[in-house]
Amino acid sequence: MERVDDLSGITAAQFRAAMRHYPAGVTIVTLGQDDGPVGFTATSFASLSAEPPLISFNIAHTSSSIEAMSAADSLVVHFLGEHQKHLAQRFSRDATDRFTDSSLWTPLDTGEPVLHGTPLWVRATVHQLLPIGDHTLVIALVTRVHDNTDEHPIAAPLVYYNGAYHGAHEMR
Numbered sequence: 001m002e003r004v005d006d007l008s009g010i011t012a013a014q015f016r017a018a019m020r021h022y023p024a025g026v027t028i029v030t031l032g033q034d035d036g037p038v039g040f041t042a043t044s045f046a047s048l049s050a051e052p053p054l055i056s057f058n059i060a061h062t063s064s065s066i067e068a069m070s071a072a073d074s075l076v077v078h079f080l081g082e083h084q085k086h087l088a089q090r091f092s093r094d095a096t097d098r099f100t101d102s103s104l105w106t107p108l109d110t111g112e113p114v115l116h117g118t119p120l121w122v123r124a125t126v127h128q129l130l131p132i133g134d135h136t137l138v139i140a141l142v143t144r145v146h147d148n149t150d151e152h153p154i155a156a157p158l159v160y161y162n163g164a165y166h167g168a169h170e171m172r
Contacts, residue, residue, distance in 0.1 A: 020161075020162045020163055021161075021162060022161075023159045023160065023161040023166075024043040024044065024045075024159065024160045024161075025043070025045060025079070025080075025157055025158070025159060025160075026041060026042075026043055026080045026088050026157075026158040026159065026160050026165060027041070027042050027043070027045040027057070027077050027078060027079055027080060028040070028041055028042070028077070028078045028080065028087060028088065028091045028115060028118075029042050029057065029059075029065075029069075029075050029076070029077050029078075030075065030076045030078070030105075030112055030113040030114070030115070031065075031068050031069065031072045031074075031075050031076075031112060031113075032074075032107060032108075032110070032111025032112040032113060033068050033071070033072070036099065037098075037099045037105070037107070037112075037113040038065050038068040038069075038072075038095070038098075039065070039091050039098050039099065039113065040059065040063060040064075040065040040091055040092070040095075040098075041088050041091040041092040042057045042058070042059070042077075043160040044056075044057045044058040045057045045077060048139060052141055053141065053142040054127060054139055054140065054141055054142070055077065055122065055124060055139075055140050055142060056137060056138060056139050056140070057077070057137075057138055058135040058136065058137055058138070059135060059136050059138060060134060060135050061131070061134050061135060061136065062134070064094075064095040065095065066136065069129075069136070069138065070129060070136070072126055073125060073126055074110060074111075074112060074123065074124065074125045074126065074140075074143075075112060075123070075124055075126065075138075075140060076108070076112040076113070076114055076121055076122070076123050076124075077121060077122050077124065077140075078114070078115050078118040078120075078121045079118070079120040079121065079154070079157070080118065080157070080158040081119075081154035081155060081156065081157060081158055082155060082156045082157065082158050082166075082167030082168065083117075083155065084117065084118065084158055085158060085165045085167075087104075087115060087118075088158060088160075088165050089165065099113065103116070104116055108123065110123070114146075119146075119147070119148040119149045119151070119152040119153070119154060120146065120147050120148070120149055120154065121146045122142045122144065122145050122146070123142070123143055123144035123146075124140035124141055124142045124143060125140060125141050125143055126138065126139075126140050127139045127140050127141045155167075156168040
């Protein structure tokens with residue numbers, strides 16, 4: 001039997017079941033590390049502030065990328081379109097498989113990997129890490145915006161809903 005949280009009175013399973021019905025945009029966060037690139041799928045991305053330009057997302061303490069994220073100075077957040085479902089799935093599976101296909105990415109001069117075919121991404125420096133519950137909230141200051149959507153429009157954003165990835169047009 002799953003433990004009921006002392007503060008909320010609900011189980012983690014009850015909470016997860018409810019949250020499955022809230023659609024979220026899909027991003028991939030990438031980091032450049034001395035021992036190689038690191039990346040993971042994040043559906044908790046949010047724009048936090050325009051002045052200064054701050055973003056946020058969460059990473060689970062059980063994530064294979066938590067150690068790298070905790071040590072990172074900078075990162076890139078890629079905004080995925082529905083045509084990139086394969087990338088979302090790749091970066092939510094085993095960490096050893098994420099960067100094995102070098103044709104999928106190129107490192108920036110600052111070291112972070114950038115995924116090919118992603119017309120919209122931002123580079124940011126880590127501003128604050130806040131351990132909260134079983135996750136860490138990452139707050140980052142955007143230092144570069146790459147927006148090539150004029151030349152390569154995103155047909156529809158990729159959305160995570162009810163345990164699966166969907167094109168936003170499928171949500172209607």
